Amino acid sequence: MHFRISVAALASISALASAQAPSIDQWTRLEINNGTAWEEVTQIARDNQLYNLGTRQNSPCQWGTMDVRREFRDMSKGDRKSFTDAATCLMNTPPQRMPKDQAANYPGIKSRHDEYVATHINMTLEIHATADFLAWHRHYIKHYEQDLKDLCGYTGTLPYWNWAKDASAPQDSPLFTGDEYSMGSNGKYIPNRGDTYLYTQGVNMPPGTGGGCVESGPFSDVTLNLGPLDLPNTKNVKSNYEYNPRCLERDFNSFFSERYNTFSNVTELVLESIYLEDFQDRMQGYAAGDAFGVHGSGHWSIGGAAADFHSSPADPLFFLHHGMIDNVWTTWQNLDIYRRQFIIKGTSTLGNNPPSAEMTLDDVIPFGFVAEDRIFRELMDTFAEGYCYRYE
Numbered sequence: 001m002h003f004r005i006s007v008a009a010l011a012s013i014s015a016l017a018s019a020q021a022p023s024i025d026q027w028t029r030l031e032i033n034n035g036t037a038w039e040e041v042t043q044i045a046r047d048n049q050l051y052n053l054g055t056r057q058n059s060p061c062q063w064g065t066m067d068v069r070r071e072f073r074d075m076s077k078g079d080r081k082s083f084t085d086a087a088t089c090l091m092n093t094p095p096q097r098m099p100k101d102q103a104a105n106y107p108g109i110k111s112r113h114d115e116y117v118a119t120h121i122n123m124t125l126e127i128h129a130t131a132d133f134l135a136w137h138r139h140y141i142k143h144y145e146q147d148l149k150d151l152c153g154y155t156g157t158l159p160y161w162n163w164a165k166d167a168s169a170p171q172d173s174p175l176f177t178g179d180e181y182s183m184g185s186n187g188k189y190i191p192n193r194g195d196t197y198l199y200t201q202g203v204n205m206p207p208g209t210g211g212g213c214v215e216s217g218p219f220s221d222v223t224l225n226l227g228p229l230d231l232p233n234t235k236n237v238k239s240n241y242e243y244n245p246r247c248l249e250r251d252f253n254s255f256f257s258e259r260y261n262t263f264s265n266v267t268e269l270v271l272e273s274i275y276l277e278d279f280q281d282r283m284q285g286y287a288a289g290d291a292f293g294v295h296g297s298g299h300w301s302i303g304g305a306a307a308d309f310h311s312s313p314a315d316p317l318f319f320l321h322h323g324m325i326d327n328v329w330t331t332w333q334n335l336d337i338y339r340r341q342f343i344i345k346g347t348s349t350l351g352n353n354p355p356s357a358e359m360t361l362d363d364v365i366p367f368g369f370v371a372e373d374r375i376f377r378e379l380m381d382t383f384a385e386g387y388c389y390r391y392e
């Protein structure tokens with residue numbers, strides 16, 4: 001007990017020094033561009049987390065025993081393989097929450113993994129460009145991590161993908177070599193494709209480096225059952241739960257990542273967004289002059305299934321991308337935790353269309369076939385209400 005108090009006292013010195021979020025002026029342009037600033041910013045946030053935890057009495061969540069989520073390439077080969085084995089296992093596990101007598105109403109739901117996809121499809125317009133975008137996805141991926149443990153015997157934590165490390169050429173990332181310890185390969189290269197105009201963003205997209213089915217490594221022989229609903233250049237399904245068995249397609253495309261997923265993009269996002277409105281708009285690409293943001297661009301950099309707005313969780317890589325998104329939010333929160341822990345802003349409809357009420361922390365947030373409803377407030381603190389994890 002005495003020991004814990006003195007650790008907290010020591011930590012308070014550094015916490016006092018950084019009670020306000022650091023300013024981007026503290027780093028040089030080179031440090032911002034090459035990832036040095038990002039490393040240091042996340043370390044400041046972690047120091048603040050440690051201090052914050054030290055101020056809590058009797059917390060069941062302890063620093064030394066909490067789940068630590070790591071970047072996929074930082075994990076051992078064995079741990080990487082355990083994760084992809086478990087993710088594949090979820091695709092071969094029967095649905096858990098869909099009432100069995102209603103299976104005919106959900107023809108595309110064949111597995112536990114499909115229940116995640118179907119829930120995201122069904123809720124797409126209520127969980128993006130809304131007040132609960134960040135919180136909803138936090139709980140969604142947390143529950144996925146829990147299911148890997150509960151249903152597939154996984155003993156590790158959810159990895160994340162720091163796309164900034166691969167922004168110049170995601171197709172060459174060590175995550176996607178296609179060996180058995182990777183997250184699976186790119187899609188098979190389809191030549192002679194032209195540009196595609198993306199109407200929503202007003203951007204002309206050049207073809208990526210793949211386009212076909214994932215060729216090797218984990219997920220090369222999985223079957224996706226749901227979606228796509230809104231991809232260009234493909235035949236989309238007509239209803240949310242339509243059964244559409246097909247391979248997993250990817251199409252890594254640096255057109256997006258080198259513009260929107262760089263170290264400078266993510267570092268500027270976190271350090272320049274003082275207000276939550278700016279932070280969440282800029283992250284999702286709803287801020288003026290930024291058509292994608294790190295969130296939207298991450299999806300388009302992967303391409304294929306992961307680029308479909310509604311059914312993107314069909315590609316397990318979705319959960320690593322959103323691990324990074326949650327890491328970015330957690331970092332932003334912890335740079336000024338007393339102001340940012342419980343702050344929300346927005347309504348419950350995409351871009352407030354159709355108009356809906358401002359959400360509050362007392363609102364009930366549904367999770368469909370994924371999990372029980374939660375209260376918004378319960379999703380704001382990574383050390384409470386069943387959460388006990390950090391990023392490294």
Ligand SMILES: [Cu+2]
Nearest residue numbers: 120127128137
């Ligand atoms: Cu989403």
